[in-house]
Amino acid sequence: MSYIAKSTFHHAKLPVNELGLTERDYEGPLSSLCAGCGHDSISAAIVQACHEISIEPHRIAKLSGIGCSSKTPNYYLQKSHGFNSVHGRMPSIATGANAANKDLVYIGMSGDGDSASIGLGQFCHAVRRKLNMVYIIANNGTYGLTKGQNSAMTDFGSKSKKGDENPFEAIDVANLALQLGATFVARSFSGDKSQFVPLLKAAIAHRGFAVIDCLSPCVTFNNHAGSTKSYDFVRDHNEALNRADFVPMKEEIVTQYAPGSSKEVCLHDGSVLHLHKLADEYDPSDAVEASYYLQKKQREGKVLTGLIYVNTDSPDLHEIINTVDKPLNQLGITDLCPGSKTLQNINESFC
């Protein structure tokens, strides 16, 4: 976080979108995340994507659970209502919200712990219900807010604070979502705006459950991989005192690479991420093939990024349960209450 308050002054030259709004209209108050945290890049990408597609900010509802990632709705779209709920249970809040008003755009923000550990059940069931929402997992492979425990998405073999290697395999939520009927499945990297922003825009436009597993490095607690770098003063200090109370400022990690190519991204702690961007020719229309391809790449140690699967023909929850076109929260007593006459008939049926 930076100590300098953001200027609220609208610079005349800031580009405006179709609605005449600048990016400022999509921003939020200052972030209180660590300097360089990948989650802040996600916030920025959301601001950019929403601005670019010219959606009215108040037509968006932001939802989250608990975690560093789940704090971010506070840092973007301040004209949108938001719900920072409880740990791992955002999907149910989103389901109810969406049931009440099908006309808003729902953007859920979660963490790997929030979604894949405590929230796995709710996540899977929201996917299965084909809830019309964008579900972003800000995946740093750790519990940021509680200081660095492994989550169910922490990579096998990655080192914990204590120095142990994670002996459990990571859940691949993208593949899971594919199995469970998500109709838009993508993976990206928070530092790769050129890929992430277009995916976000597509996800918002998509009707159905759109999940984006967004790799988003925790610069403070992530992985603690056996560093390839030599002496790390900070780690030594924190380890010696058995408390990680020194968190130096870090730079955001950015990367860019071409579709079809692979790229190694080195994280602050020295660990390396092998990204592989789906080629333009890749056909994301077959869920079974997509899942197969994903798993094969994973065996090679590569993390596929890009739009893995999309299906635009599938109905969403409202179509499935066949609700009226008007949002339910706009129905009044005349729509809803059958009145005294009908009640008299019902009384008859109880006689």
Place this chain on the structure above:
Amino acid sequence: MSYIAKSTFHHAKLPVNELGLTERDYEGPLSSLCAGCGHDSISAAIVQACHEISIEPHRIAKLSGIGCSSKTPNYYLQKSHGFNSVHGRMPSIATGANAANKDLVYIGMSGDGDSASIGLGQFCHAVRRKLNMVYIIANNGTYGLTKGQNSAMTDFGSKSKKGDENPFEAIDVANLALQLGATFVARSFSGDKSQFVPLLKAAIAHRGFAVIDCLSPCVTFNNHAGSTKSYDFVRDHNEALNRADFVPMKEEIVTQYAPGSSKEVCLHDGSVLHLHKLADEYDPSDAVEASYYLQKKQREGKVLTGLIYVNTDSPDLHEIINTVDKPLNQLGITDLCPGSKTLQNINESFC
């Protein structure tokens, strides 16, 4: 259920196993499930399998959640301790139990609602931890005990009590378990003892998480598919009164078919199950290929049965967390308590 009490008299001619025990030694008190319920066939198969592999009954621990299926531990292995826990949370009970004593054999019994609806999170995480247990899902595609609501494993399009078609797709727990690292994944049919019993025996022998998705027809509430039969008096009666209080006795559904072949099984309500038994040549050693094959068959409308995947090299939870060989519940105060001297040293470190 039958009203005639089981004879406890050991017939001299009952075959004995290596331990000199007859099947009677593996049975339990009378079942109170509906006559013809598939779950009773599962109980019988467990009795047979445990008898045949000559395991001492008291070395087994039976665990379950809540549901008709979860009641069954009461109806087999009465010399084994059992834990009939709460709805959907048996996997965590099993994890703790196993952590405490690695030397018992843990057989978990659950339902499709218990595992795939309320219990999905716990199920997935137990799989991921490679808990050494046999996990049977008595899959009737409905909530039997609460009278016929859809579960997350109810087939798409199957009819509910009310007559609506289920608009949601079923979760395939076998495929899910594959994704999450189960090391033994099988599917079978409660009425096909010739397949199910050997699978059970193999699952018990397996070290690691062995899941068997066992199709087990609910003769009372299952599916209510648009019956191909003509007039069904019972259904008419129950529907007219809007309460299903008439449950006529039914026969257990049994089937047998050769590996590599397909078979259609007609259920009591007229719905049809398309089973396909894995051929003997099928190679269950590659998880990615297995998952791919499973999904492709599913697209064809076929339910694969047999041993879908097995991996005998993977460590189980105890190996992963590296506990001592002796079960933890057998360690005494001298093993566990570091004593006053050590405490004095520790006190020093706080000075």
Place this chain on the structure above:
Amino acid sequence: MRVVQEVNSNSKLNEFVIKFANVNGTGSASANHLFAKSIFRMGVPVSPRNIFPSNIQGLPTWYEVRVSEKGYLGRKEIVDIMVAMNPQSFQSDVDSVEPGGYLLYDSTMPLDLSKYREDIHWIGIPITEICIREFSNPKQRQLFKNIVYVGALVALLKMNFSIVKNLVKDQFSGKEKLITPNVFALELGYQWVKENVSVPFSIRVEQSNKLDNKILVDGNTAAGLGCVYGGATVAAWYPITPSTSLVESYDKYCERLRIDPGSGKKKFAIVQAEDELAALGMVIGASWNGARAFTATSGPGVSLMTEFLGLAYFAEVPVVLFNVQRGGPSTGMPTRTQQSDLLACAYASHGDTKHILLFPANPTECFELAVAAFDIAERFQTPVITLSDLELGMNDWTTDKLEWDDEEQYDRGKVLSKDDLDSLDNWGRYNDVDGDGIGYRTYPGVHPDKGAFLIRGTSHDAFARYSERGDDYVEGMERLQRKFATAAAALPVPVIRSARQQSLYGVIYYGTTDPAMDEALDLLAEKDIELDAMRIRAFPFREAVFAFMEHHTRVFVVEQNRDGQMRTLLINEGDINPAKLTSVCHFDGTPITAQFIADSISLSLEELIPSVQPSKSRVSKKGA
């Protein structure tokens, strides 16, 4: 075959208890219901109770019908007539009949009556034999056994046969082909009695006129209907006995009354959640977003909802939750009744939390309080938990007709519209501008520039901004107390029944203790024990409740749990001296009886009047 012994002389006209002992899954419940409803149609007050196992087929199940011209509809423990159709429970069913009572049984297989008690009347009817002779379909042979004994009872009790036959026609309308065999089966039983039973039967049902404004309905059906009338559009739930039928009722009536005629689409959304946590999460999400939403569950579900209830309390989101209580703790007795979730609901969740509770006592109140729950939840922006129980939710009650005033408008509470927001300058979601502890809400999407905020379970200031400052926190928590006090004064008033003469003694009760209490007060009055009675309908309590305790030297608190949970709420919230409040607790899973209450209170008064002593030690408890 027929075995009738010496006849009991004092005839019981419209005043008796009949109990059916059956096997679960044999279709008896619908036959027994047919019997009960026929009596209702004859204008005689009736209260049927289905006592069923947590099982689908094959275990013992009972159906008790209390018939009471006087209108005493609480459970009564004696049995005047037993229809003993279940070999498994036969002996104990025989044992439970009152001396001089009647026992009907299937005499197809000969029974050696010399082995059984002689002080009751035995009526053997060859039911199986009749069915085998008359029906060929084996399922019909099985099912119509129940209808045959109903026919027999119609004859024995001299009921109006055409009323019974018409009821069959009504019930099977739409499935006409079922009518003929059912009526035929009724006739078989009826005729058999007419032809074979000549001995007089001292119990009779006669047409009456006690039910002018009454209906026969169960509490869950009425509550589900209340949700329709109350304007609920989102229902999220997870099946659990005994609450399931509440949502099923909502579903059924919505399907009938809430389909858009043009499109055929639904003006409601029902989501069967994956569990109770998710169900409540959905309700919170929907309520936050401006829909009226509810869920229904029972004890285990409430326990699972605990975390979310705290969120709704602290973030101030309306929640309507129906807890149809069953026997606890844990999975407990899933098909038995209790009032044992008061503490779990009143103080649900960690931290300092308190929730509004409503206590309906009959199906009519289930309807009314369901409607009210939405108004209350939205007005006070907080969870409202309606505590019904299995006895009320799943049994048919003779109860007042449901009423609706077409002038009624929903009270959506303090919600700001776009225009409101335009005219406001310094709106803060949790600002207590009116001093009643209630802030003004906004719905998502209401205004392009104003009124948006991030709702949260973390501590916040009056402007909904995250705050770790102690003073912001204390301000909010004290405002919540204020809001609770505001609510107390606005909740349903208690119902008072005063003694005929002034009394030092009072009795407080709630929910399904109601019918038993009416009778108990009369029983006590017969012994010249006069008590003022107050039925509580809501928590937090109104001043009237405290005044009632103030005005009596001793107050009995009658409830259906072990620990006297209402008494705990009374002393804790009202700072009442516990010495004044004597618990009368019945908690074995069966509905409380008038006799139990009357005995407990009179015993206690006998013992205590000389020296009034504190008595947390319960005056009596009960195992049936």
Place this chain on the structure above:
Amino acid sequence: MRVVQEVNSNSKLNEFVIKFANVNGTGSASANHLFAKSIFRMGVPVSPRNIFPSNIQGLPTWYEVRVSEKGYLGRKEIVDIMVAMNPQSFQSDVDSVEPGGYLLYDSTMPLDLSKYREDIHWIGIPITEICIREFSNPKQRQLFKNIVYVGALVALLKMNFSIVKNLVKDQFSGKEKLITPNVFALELGYQWVKENVSVPFSIRVEQSNKLDNKILVDGNTAAGLGCVYGGATVAAWYPITPSTSLVESYDKYCERLRIDPGSGKKKFAIVQAEDELAALGMVIGASWNGARAFTATSGPGVSLMTEFLGLAYFAEVPVVLFNVQRGGPSTGMPTRTQQSDLLACAYASHGDTKHILLFPANPTECFELAVAAFDIAERFQTPVITLSDLELGMNDWTTDKLEWDDEEQYDRGKVLSKDDLDSLDNWGRYNDVDGDGIGYRTYPGVHPDKGAFLIRGTSHDAFARYSERGDDYVEGMERLQRKFATAAAALPVPVIRSARQQSLYGVIYYGTTDPAMDEALDLLAEKDIELDAMRIRAFPFREAVFAFMEHHTRVFVVEQNRDGQMRTLLINEGDINPAKLTSVCHFDGTPITAQFIADSISLSLEELIPSVQPSKSRVSKKGA
């Protein structure tokens, strides 16, 4: 640059409060801890408190150190010395210093002192400048700022420098290359003061000898160690502030003390569960299977555990649960302290449930009660919830050394061995053969033919068989009450501090109110208000607790929550007249202070003595 104004004359020797205002994540916590521990090593009682945001980097954080030769270690709200290192909070930090107090700040950037208050001493030290000059690594430049001000304080307070330097060496032993730069940084601050500050500093720390049998440790570390000594082999948990470090402590000491030397394998299993429901499920599974198992969590976790707690109560499985409380409700104030989960824990779960609670008041008790919790849970076959809080769990306390008696044996409760079973004929799991409400358990696998049963949350008879019979149920529920009564008499006794002369007034308190209460009683005694004090350590309450209330005309119940939850438990479980019990509630998330208690009690006594009135209306509340 140095700005020191008029010197305050009354020197404060070993008796003051110093507060550090820092930015989260800058490494200040370890530097501040170094300072506090140095004072401890000088033999002076000290109580440091870390006041941190729910955030990792960049937000304001404070560290308060109370130094008290007299041993008053509760929080005191005044600040004698402020080390103001955070520009964000600078103004309010300046404001909070006592008149005549000291303010240290970084004078690298010139500060216009004319804009600030003149009644305190300003000591500017060019900390950033020094670090930039002396270090080249930018991280070191940042981190050593903290060490520099510690060095400066050592000089100002005339502390024993070699003790501080040795402490650095101890702390970095194993990372020797860190020692030199740290000591160097200390010297930089020390020397700067020596060279630049000539004005006398009225506050001093002098070597003392008050800490003979004392250690400086936090409650979570001690509790985790208690689990090791208590023989826990299975820990299942889910991370949550402020309980995380309890399991980390268990882990750390197990890794050190519980590795099998031959194989290198572990004599313990720690499972990080997917959530708190699963964590408690694992504990239940492990306990059922004969291991000592525990979990640790905070409020939100307890709420999620509610269903499973009911199962453990009803099926009678031992559970050891540590609830390190934080500010509720909901996510609330995750990094603040409160005692507000008493009701949520005592009556957790639906149905009639009650749980045993323990209330440690210092780290030594955290250790002792952790050990005891396993014995109690196994003896009474039920959940035992230890209620600590953030103040105790995460802060270092000056506390008695931990002690262990090597003769100690674990009390595993009533468990039948194979031989026991062989000699028994009619064993029933829930048979109350001893009349104390406690049945005999068996572990799975114990015997080939006997002792097996199906444990369940459904109702059961004395032989653990499923039963829906009311009498079986009532028998079991009454036995559970009996068991609870047996437990009450066996739990840790309350700690009594009697007034110097007989008093009509009493005060009841528990947990981390302890140090503030000691001081408060002295403050009141100075005003000639004498109270008998009782610190409660367990629920259900022992007779002594009720006797204490009996013997006083008015009893204050001091606690750190809004609703007076302990008071509720006292009146409910003891049938105490609420009029007697006055709540003194502090609940803004900061630890309660002696001044607050003393003021509240004396105010209340002044008001109330003339006419003793019931007073649920709290005497005072507090927003900091």
